[in-house]
Amino acid sequence: MLTIGKLGAQAGVKVPTIRYYEQIGILPEAERSAGNQRLYSRKALERLAFIRHARDLGFTLEAIRDLLSLSDNPDQSCAAADAIAKAQLAEVESRLARLTALKAELERMVVQCAGGRIADCRVIEVLGDHSLCTTDHRHPESEASA
Amino acid sequence: MLTIGKLGAQAGVKVPTIRYYEQIGILPEAERSAGNQRLYSRKALERLAFIRHARDLGFTLEAIRDLLSLSDNPDQSCAAADAIAKAQLAEVESRLARLTALKAELERMVVQCAGGRIADCRVIEVLGDHSLCTTDHRHPESEASA
DNA sequence: TTAATGTCTCTAGCAACTATAGCTTCAAGG
DNA sequence: CCTTGAAGCTATAGTTGCTAGAGACATTAA
CATH class of the missing domain: 1.20.5 (Single alpha-helices involved in coiled-coils or other helix-helix interfaces)
Known part of the structure; x- marks a missing residue:
């Protein structure tokens, strides 16, 4: 499990940006430690890397939201x-x-x-x-x- | 003298954008008609066209502000x-x-x-x-x- | 233990507009 | 002259994608 700072460093995303992504619902709410700090799994890192990469490519957050919801149901047509x-x-x-x-x-x-x-x-x-x-x-x- | 709508049409700038430019001070406050409507001279049209063109070229409003203040004192070095x-x-x-x-x-x-x-x-x-x-x-x- | 760093929430700010609400003014037709 | 509809007015709030600050709590290394 990664704290938000490590997650941000690994994905190349700033910490407040991660919290912002959670706030607008393109990242799910993170688990919390005993002391109420966010903890992230490897899956969360992948999702964030996906977002980061898509943002780099100029996709809007709306488009990314759509892409994520597609990848969340991988059995439909692409x-x-x-x-x-x-x-x-x-x-x-x-x-x-x-x-x-x-x-x-x-x-x-x-x-x-x-x-x-x-x-x-x-x-x-x-x-x-x-x-x-x-x-x-x-x-x-x-x-x-x- | 042009009303704000004609000015916008001629310069290719939307009416609220013109009012916004006045508000942030890159267009001077316009003269007003008896009924409090803004009136613009040919000079204002030129200034707005300058801004529009520079925006098209990707200059920020800050850069444009600088360019305008330069062109307002045309005797210095370029x-x-x-x-x-x-x-x-x-x-x-x-x-x-x-x-x-x-x-x-x-x-x-x-x-x-x-x-x-x-x-x-x-x-x-x-x-x-x-x-x-x-x-x-x-x-x-x-x-x-x- | 203590100091430093990291994290928390919340709010406000950035660019450069755009949109809405509720009003007044103006120009044209009857 | 009157009415009607477009165009104008002010003021405020929303947009996108973050970023920065304040002030409090958590964690970690010396």
Whole structure:
């Protein structure tokens, strides 16, 4: 049995985060020692590692909750897990595309900074004028006039 | 003079977001009509477009606050603006590298989903075992035992 | 035994908004 | 002129995923 600190060290998760996960119900309530301290089994460590890893991959806690409930009933089809992973992949691909465009624009900005006065600085200028963008990186939820 | 709704439509920013920006002081307090409604000039539209664009590029509101205060005193050196943009570029590059690794791992997960039962699902399995990762995408702030 | 460290609960804070409630103002049609 | 509906106002609370603090109790090593 591990105390919360050891568990956190082994899983790479901070102690308050573990308590938070318990609070929001993605970790079950831990057993307690005589002195009321949380004690964790190897199974708990695995579950926490799963969560940590999924968080690293950018899954939301909601998606992780779904994945965990899937893995808690291992006899059903894995279509749902597949769908969650595919959605996550699509998310990541879209973020990648956006970031790639941003990187190009930022590089242009930095290169063009002549080291002069602010009044001539391309960084400020480019940011002030959206029409100087070559690429279109619009948020999906903003449908205002272009 | 534009009402807040027109301003938002033109800049591609939602109305409550504009009021929020005023509240936290990155937009100045707007003039008011006789009936207490906010009125905006063309200058305000430019400032809001600047903010919107910088947000699109991933700058935090704090960074934007700095950039705005720079552009409000256009006679100094643009070194500070350059530094902010460079920091942002580094951020973006690091996020890009992480996301690229994540994408590869998610693709592997999805490809390997055999469509069978959860018990055999690679999505769940891969998430449960960090050692199956080929790539190391560790958050900079997590320095726990590996 | 004592000091240091770890853990406990609880509350509040962070970014960057978004949503709701209950009101007032404005513009257009009849 | 009046009404109706959209758009505006303020204020407060909620969101996500933690993180930080206060003040008290537990455990461990010297």
